[in-house]
Amino acid sequence: MKTLIIAEKPDMGRTIAAVVEPRAQNKRSYLEGENYIITWAIGHLVSLAEPDQYDPKYKRWNAEDLPIIPDRFKLWPNARTKDQLTMIAELSKRCNRLVNACDAGREGQLIFHLIRQYLKMPQPTDRLWISDLTPETIRRGFDSLRSDQDYDPLTRAARARSEADWLVGMNASRAFTIRHKTLLSVGRVQTPVLALLYDRHKEITAFDSETYFVVQATFSQKDFDYKGTWQGDRITKREQADQLAAKVANKSAKIVSYTVNESKEFPYRLYDLTLLQREANGRYGYPAKKTLDIAQALYEKHKVITYPRTSSNYVTEENIPVMGNVLNMLKQTSYADLANGADRSRVHKGNKAVCNPAKVEDHHAILPTPKRPGALSKEEQDIYDMIVRRFLSHYYPPAVYNNHDVLTEVEGEQFRTRAKEQLEAGWRVVLSGADEGDSGAKSKSKGKKKSEDGADDGDDELVETDRPFSVKQGEPVHCDAAEALEKATKPPKAFTEGTLLKAMESAGKAIEDEELRDAMKQTGLGTPATRAATIERLKHVGYITTAGKRLDITTKGCAAIELIRGAGVELLASPEMTGRWEQRLHQISRGEASDEQFIAKVKQFAEMIVGKVKLQRPAAASVFAESESARGGGSKSAKGKGRSAAKTGEASEKKPRASASTGKASKAVASAPARRTATAASTSSGPAVIAPCPRPGCGGEIVEGKRGYGCMKFREGCKFVIWKEHQGKKVTAAMAKALAVNGETRKSTFKMENGESVSGKLVLVNSSTGDVQFQPVQ
Numbered sequence: 189m190k191t192l193i194i195a196e197k198p199d200m201g202r203t204i205a206a207v208v209e210p211r212a213q214n215k216r217s218y219l220e221g222e223n224y225i226i227t228w229a230i231g232h233l234v235s236l237a238e239p240d241q242y243d244p245k246y247k248r249w250n251a252e253d254l255p256i257i258p259d260r261f262k263l264w265p266n267a268r269t270k271d272q273l274t275m276i277a278e279l280s281k282r283c284n285r286l287v288n289a290c291d292a293g294r295e296g297q298l299i300f301h302l303i304r305q306y307l308k309m310p311q312p313t314d315r316l317w318i319s320d321l322t323p324e325t326i327r328r329g330f331d332s333l334r335s336d337q338d339y340d341p342l343t344r345a346a347r348a349r350s351e352a353d354w355l356v357g358m359n360a361s362r363a364f365t366i367r368h369k370t371l372l373s374v375g376r377v378q379t380p381v382l383a384l385l386y387d388r389h390k391e392i393t394a395f396d397s398e399t400y401f402v403v404q405a406t407f408s409q410k411d412f413d414y415k416g417t418w419q420g421d422r423i424t425k426r427e428q429a430d431q432l433a434a435k436v437a438n439k440s441a442k443i444v445s446y447t448v449n450e451s452k453e454f455p456y457r458l459y460d461l462t463l464l465q466r467e468a469n470g471r472y473g474y475p476a477k478k479t480l481d482i483a484q485a486l487y488e489k490h491k492v493i494t495y496p497r498t499s500s501n502y503v504t505e506e507n508i509p510v511m512g513n514v515l516n517m518l519k520q521t522s523y524a525d526l527a528n529g530a531d532r533s534r535v536h537k538g539n540k541a542v543c544n545p546a547k548v549e550d551h552h553a554i555l556p557t558p559k560r561p562g563a564l565s566k567e568e569q570d571i572y573d574m575i576v577r578r579f580l581s582h583y584y585p586p587a588v589y590n591n592h593d594v595l596t597e598v599e600g601e602q603f604r605t606r607a608k609e610q611l612e613a614g615w616r617v618v619l620s621g622a623d624e625g626d627s628g629a630k631s632k633s634k635g636k637k638k639s640e641d642g643a644d645d646g647d648d649e650l651v652e653t654d655r656p657f658s659v660k661q662g663e664p665v666h667c668d669a670a671e672a673l674e675k676a677t678k679p680p681k682a683f684t685e686g687t688l689l690k691a692m693e694s695a696g697k698a699i700e701d702e703e704l705r706d707a708m709k710q711t712g713l714g715t716p717a718t719r720a721a722t723i724e725r726l727k728h729v730g731y732i733t734t735a736g737k738r739l740d741i742t743t744k745g746c747a748a749i750e751l752i753r754g755a756g757v758e759l760l761a762s763p764e765m766t767g768r769w770e771q772r773l774h775q776i777s778r779g780e781a782s783d784e785q786f787i788a789k790v791k792q793f794a795e796m797i798v799g800k801v802k803l804q805r806p807a808a809a810s811v812f813a814e815s816e817s818a819r820g821g822g823s824k825s826a827k828g829k830g831r832s833a834a835k836t837g838e839a840s841e842k843k844p845r846a847s848a849s850t851g852k853a854s855k856a857v858a859s860a861p862a863r864r865t866a867t868a869a870s871t872s873s874g875p876a877v878i879a880p881c882p883r884p885g886c887g888g889e890i891v892e893g894k895r896g897y898g899c900m901k902f903r904e905g906c907k908f909v910i911w912k913e914h915q916g917k918k919v920t921a922a923m924a925k926a927l928a929v930n931g932e933t934r935k936s937t938f939k940m941e942n943g944e945s946v947s948g949k950l951v952l953v954n955s956s957t958g959d960v961q962f963q964p965v966q
Contacts, residue, residue, distance in 0.1 A: 192283035193226045196290040199488040201228040207326040217275045233273045234302040236354050237262035251366045255359045255798040263306045267964045277307045286313040293550045298346035319551045320494035345777035352790040359794040363801040373729040377714045378722050383761040385741045386749040395679035401429035405603050405670040416596050416603030429672035441598035441665040449591045455581035455615045457501035458553035461716035462693050469686030476685050476720035482571045492561045497717040498551035502544040505537045513558040530583030577618050584615035598667045610654040684737040695763040747811045755804045757797050879928035882955045883908045897924040910958045927952045935965050
C-alpha cells in the first residue's frame, strides 16, 4: 500500500509531489505516484462545532442557556470544503501510512489532527517539519522524518488553545450581547488589543496641549554654519522668548564645550513576520493582512522566501550554507552589484546577530531562498525587495559615525548642537535610498528624536549628515541670527497597523509578575500568524475603523471595553490573561503541564464571566450610538450595511473562514450601533406594505424604499431597515417579508467575498434594527 501525504494547501502539496513523486498523475484534488498519494487540507477542513450543532436551542441566544460548557468538544466539517474532506477519507483507505505535511507549527498540528480525529484515521503517522519549500529542503525533510507522536505535546497545546478560545469567546460574546442588547464580540486576544486602542484614544482625547517657545540661533565659524538650541527651562511666554532672541542675535560667541565620539551602527535584525508587517505598513501603507497574504504567496506560489509565519529574527547553523547559495543566486539578478559587494565571511555561526539557535523555536527568520524569482507583481516585488535587502545587509560592515555635541555660549546664554556625521556607509548602501520603515533609522536630514508614540523627547535637533561637520573650540564664533519658534506639546499618536502590531508584540511589559512578563516577551498578544486576523476582526465587528494609515476606535469599541471592565472581568481586557495562557500553553507543548487541568480552569473562568455579566446593569442603547460623521467615514466593515459579526469566538491562528454564523440571536437583542436609520424607505402615498414591523412595541409597517425595506414610523424613531443587498445577493420584497415575519429566508445560493458560492440563508439577528446575517446551510 501507499503513503498518504497531507499538505496544508494545494501549492504546498504540488511542490512536495514534484520532489517525492515527480511522475505523479494529477487527479485535480490529489496527485498519485508509485509510492505516495499527495493531497491537501485547504486550511481548516474541520473545526470545533458551533453551539447550535450541540443543541438547536442555541440558535437563539438566551441568558438561561449560559454558560455553554461541552463535556466533550464536537468537530464539524467546513461546509465549503466538505468534498475535499471526503476525498481525504477515501484516499486514506488506500494507504497504510500518513505523513503530516501541514505547516510546521502549533496550528499546523491542529489542522492535521482535527482531520485525523474526525475521519478516524488509525494509520501510523510521520511528521514532515520544514521551513521552506525548496527541493533541497523537502528532500532533507523526508530523509529525517520523525514520528508524529514525538509532537504529541505540541498537538495537545494546539487543541487546548482552540478549545479555550471557544469557551471564552462563545460564552463572553453571548453573555455581553444578551445583557446589553447589541452584538458584542469578545475574545482572549482581540479584547486586550481593543483595550490598547481604547486606552490610547483616552490619552489623546484627555490631552491638553500647551504652547511653549524654543529659541534657535544660527552660528558661523569661518565658512562653516551650524544651529543651536537654547538650553534652559521651558519658555511659555512669547515676550520672554523674543527678548532672549534679541539679546543674542548678531553677537560674538564662543564654544565652551565640544565632544566627538565615534559610534557604529549594525544591520537591523532579520525579519520575523510581525517586523515585516510593521515596516511594510510604515513604508507602503500595507495592512498587516495584506503583507501576510503577499508573503504567503512568495512562500507557497513563488517559493522565493522561507516560511513567513515565524516569530524569530535569527537562523541556525544549518541555515548558513543555504544563505551562501542565496547570495550566489542573487549575483544573477538585479541585486548583482550588492551581492558582488557582499563579504560572505561576515555571516557565520559565531555572528550572534544572525546565527542564534537558542532564539529559534519552530522556524528561523524570513530569508530569500536559492530559487531565482520569476515574474512578481508590484506588491510582491515590494515585500521581496525588503526581505532581500535585509538579508544582504548582514554581509556588509557596520555604518560608522562621528557624534558631535557642541555647547556654544553667547551673552551668557548657552545653545546646544547635536550632529551625527556619517563616516562610512557600511551596510546602509544596501538600502539604496529606500524608506527604512520603523526600524529606528533616520534619513540624512535634520529631525527630532521621537519616542515610540511620536511624542517629542526634547527640542534639541539632531542633524544627520554625510558631509563633514567641522568646528574648533578655541576659535571665535559669531551668532548671525536667532529666532523664537512657537511649539505645542503633542498627544500620543493614534495607532497605525504598524505601531499596533508593535504594541501587540510588546504587550505585557508593565505586568508586575516577573514570570508572566517573561512569558509575554516570547509571545505578546497573539502570534505572528494571528495578529493580522485580529486587526481585521476588530474592523469587521465595527470596533475600529481606518482613516488613511490611522486606526480609530468607534463608539461601539469604546463601549465594549467600558462594559467589560465595568462587569468586573477586566482580566478579559488585559494582556495578563494572554500571558498566563501562553505561559501554560508553552509548558503543555513541552510536556511540562497538563492540558486537562488548563481546560478545567478555563471552564471555571467562562462560568465566572457569565455570572458577573448577568449581574451587570444593561447599557442604554445610546451608549452604542455613532454620530453621523462617524458613520460617514471609516471602513465598510464598520458602516453596518448588513455585515454584522461573523463569529463570536476568537480568531483562529490561520486565516479566518470567509463566513460563519453566530446563530440567530434572541429577539431581545436590539440595536446594532452603526446601522443607519430607515430614511431610505419610501414615504410616498400608497406604498405597498410588505409586513408588520417586527420591532417590539413599534406597531409600524415595513415598506419598500430605494435602498432598503424600512419602517413607516422612521420619523418617530424606528430604525428598522433591511438593506436590499447582502452577501452579493439582492434581497427581494419576498425575502424581506420572510425575514420580518419568520426571522429567516429560504435556503439559497450566496456568493462569498472570495468568489465562492455557498448554500445558506439570511437570518434576522436584530429585530429592532433589521440586522441581517448570512448563515451557511448544509
